[in-house]
Amino acid sequence: MNKKDDTIKLEYDIIQNDFVRAGEASSNVKKILKQLGIDSKIIRRVAIVTYEAEMNIVIHSYGGKLLVEISSKKIEITAKDNGPGIEDIEKAMQEGFSTASNEIRELGFGAGMGLPNMKKCSDVLKIDSEKGKGTTVYMEIFMKSNQN
């Protein structure tokens, strides 16, 4: 944990196909948000988006990083991986669209609901992806319900 200018920065390595540790990063983020006394509705939204993003890196990518920045105004979540990239982002955003294999489906993933869930739970969502290079999913969740 890195504390500077009241911003807390968290960084986790996410490993491809590591289903034993998958979810640990999100679990850790959630614990820290709880310790910080963040509003439980915000924690729920952050937990959902970090977990979906983490699982997408585990399932669909060669591996990457989950970065979380917590400030008094918002929580920024960046999920960045090393490929293979998303061919058609618009299609990937549709509810029910999934390229997950049968093995992955047997684990309970591949409903094609991860990206739609991230969109619903975040205030800002930006996806940058290039076939062959990698994907960066950037999200912001505002602290507003904490402030009023």
Add this chain to the structure above:
Amino acid sequence: MTLNDIKGILNAQVLTGEQFLDRKVSSAFGSDLMSDVLAFVDNSSVLLTGLTNPQVIRTAEMIDLFAIIFVRGKRPSDEIIKMGQRNNITILMTDYTLYTSCGKLYENGLKGIEFEKGVMT
């Protein structure tokens, strides 16, 4: 309905979290799709599932579920039970199938979650 009532209705075994059996459950959700669980289930609902991998516990942890019912007599590994224990989650196991388990709970007055299309709670 309490977890203890559910234990009776489903003739279930308690694998961990015996001390929380008086917790009240407002509704139930049966699914093997983790993203659907994340999208629709609130923290006073109980999850019934046929999956027994660590991701079920992780998913429950993310949205603060306090109870999971494993159906069809599928016993999760000790490691999964321990994960549940660490998160204060009560884990029940019943021999009934998912459909029958849900039917029995519904029959006894436990309703499904309220779901509005496109609306997150």
